[in-house]
Amino acid sequence: MTRSGVPVRAYAARPCTVVVCRGCCCGNERKHPTTDHRWQLARLEAAAAESGGRLSVRTTDCLGPCAQANIVVVQPSAEGRRKGGRATWIGFAMDDDCTDDILSWVAAGGPGEAEPPATLTLQFVPPPKPVRR
Secondary structure, three states: OOOOOOOHHHHHOOOEEEEEEOOOOOOOOOOOOOOOHHHHHHHHHHHHHHOOOOEEEEEEOOOOOHHHOOOEEEEOOHHHHHOOOOOEEEOOOOOHHHHHHHHHHHHOOOOOOOOOOHHHHOOEOOOOOOOOO
8 A cells, every 4th residue: 555545556557548638728619620629539538448448538627738739648557657658748639640649659558668650759749847836
């Protein structure tokens, strides 16, 4: 057990996670009317359901780099993190080709376990800098 009360084995089995921004700009049909935001999320969720627990999908409020919407963050699995994988931020994730690339990368293991498709790397963006208060 950890201090949080979560068994250590729960962390060991953590799947690759795709975090889909659906804040002020991402997923906004008025800002991006040619993108089917619901279809994209449905495809990702269907892939997670079919993955046998190797993929999870979450949505979140604004992640920050609004000028590069839609933002998707691919977090490594526990095994990928042990192999050096880190969260990868992807910007302009609005078409089926990008979603295909994300799904193929995650199916191959994701960060730390597989190289991303070359076309997807062109959409990598730096995470926003923390705000000092």
